[in-house]
Amino acid sequence: MGMKGYLGAGMVAALCWAGGAWAAPAKPVPYWASLTQAEARMRVGPSLDYPSNWVYRRRDLPVKVVQVLGLWRKVEDSTGTQGWMHVRLLSDTPTAIVTADIAPMRDSPSEDARALFRAQKGVVGRLSSCGKGWCAFDVGGQKGFIRASDIWGATG
Secondary structure: OOHHHHHHHHHHHHHHHHHHHHOOOOOOOOEEEEEOOOOEEEEOOOOOOOOEEEEEOOOOOEEEEEEEEOOEEEEEOOOOOEEEEEHHHEEOOOEEEEOOOEEEEEOOOOOOOOEEEEEEOOOEEEEEEEEOOEEEEEEOOEEEEEEHHHEEEOOO
């Protein structure tokens, strides 16, 4: 086989591999994801050819994936805005955004527990576990428990 034959075979193998990635099964929708980049564009359609309708500038922002099309995910943010993002912009890291005006972060999952600090509306943090109406919430290293009803994201 000549050099062209090897190159052709290599290209076919690469296309088959890429096709496999394209056709890789996704999780059942809906599911939670979070932004991996400090800046991520939401598009009006599932391609770079579509214009951006939003630019998010917050790593770890939670989104709900509501539809899958190849390497594109239709996502919804905490305000209900929907659009398309490339899968490389998304992570499985469980995160949430505070939706209450002020949400006390407590030292244990109880209303009677000591408040460690208060998170304002719009604060984004990482979740490690949720149960019985409470979530362990980490905001830049400040850890505590927050009521699940005070946040929007991967709470269960």
